[in-house]
Amino acid sequence: xxxxxxxxxxxxxxxxxxxxxxxxxxxxxxxxxxxxxxxxxxxxxxxxxxxxxxxxxxxxxxxxxxxxxxxxxxxxxxxxxxxxxxxxxxxxxxxxxxxxxxxxxxxxxxxxxxxxxxxx
Numbered sequence: 001x002x003x004x005x006x007x008x009x010x011x012x013x014x015x016x017x018x019x020x021x022x023x024x025x026x027x028x029x030x031x032x033x034x035x036x037x038x039x040x041x042x043x044x045x046x047x048x049x050x051x052x053x054x055x056x057x058x059x060x061x062x063x064x065x066x067x068x069x070x071x072x073x074x075x076x077x078x079x080x081x082x083x084x085x086x087x088x089x090x091x092x093x094x095x096x097x098x099x100x101x102x103x104x105x106x107x108x109x110x111x112x113x114x115x116x117x118x119x120x
Contacts, residue, residue: 062086
């Protein structure tokens with residue numbers, strides 16, 4: 001299993017975890033650099049896409065769409081670990097994803113530290 005992070009049209013991929021079962025866990029940092037001249041509104045939603053790494057094709061497990069603009073407004077530069085619902089294509093919830101978010105204004109970079117948890 002691996003996770004794709006999409007922010008403002010840019011994408012980052014986590015490491016693949018084999019045989020993760022129904023409760024995969026990670027401790028990785030993912031960073032996005034935001035240029036000073038770009039409108040922040042383009043980066044207001046973080047899309048967290050969970051996929052199963054398959055030999056023939058990768059299967060989508062679900063997506064969590066996280067409104068980071070609101071989180072940063074509520075928590076400032078450090079958003080603590082929180083659970084976000086993961087939804088399947090049909091809209092049904094399929095577990096949660098847990099992550100923390102940091103905003104580093106000096107470098108205009110977002111760093112995600114994430115830990116995944118699923119409950120079927």
